[in-house]
Amino acid sequence: AEVCYVGVTSSAPSSVARTPEQFTQKLDAFAQKRADVHGQPVSTHTIVSPDPIADLDDDLIKAIKEVGADLVVMPTHPPKNLDVIMPSHGGKVATHTNVSVFLVRPRDG
Template sequence: MYDHIMFPVDLHLPPTVQKAAEVAAAVAKWQSAKITVVSVTGTQPGDPVQPDAMVNEDLRNFADQLAEKSGAEVDFRNIHSVDVGAELDGDLTRAADEIGADLIVVGTHAPRIMDYIFSSHAGYLATHASISVFVVR
């Protein structure tokens, strides 16, 4: 049913990412699907600068752990953004189409006050992606 799962991650939010990673691994194992871990990074004023090599190393380590859990082929992709906050949702939606994913597994948090005004990233994906989205809280 699913051949390619896109798993967007923010490696700075481990609890949300880890729970969703367990779901992505279980679905990949059950469906014999490939997983692509996708991260969108950039620098905002005041953020520490992380070189692409360091980001790629973190993603590679995360992908290797996910491959071990799932037994699936796991690839990773880092998308560099000039303004992560403004471009993240569109970048993730485009990435799902570009890599040919047929399922997105994404972690989210319990709704906060701002989520009633602006959609969460997971909410945006669920509303705008052209493929199935599995939101894990």
């Protein structure tokens, strides 16, 4: 199965990349390294957003449809009290798409 790495960036310079084009180059390089390690086909999909924090959920939902994803794997954080008021990105993606969503939490310590 092909793995598509999706990245969301701002149109403004950031600590990751100065331009969306540079961000795409870095995402492509990352994906190719993963392909070399795992021996599977990869692709990338860059989303340029004027406000990545505010638009992230909607941008990810749109990208899932655009790339035709069957499964989404995304990072998450341990549940917090604030999650009752503001749902997690993974929760919104799972409830607003018809694909399986696998959330990966970081290990403690």
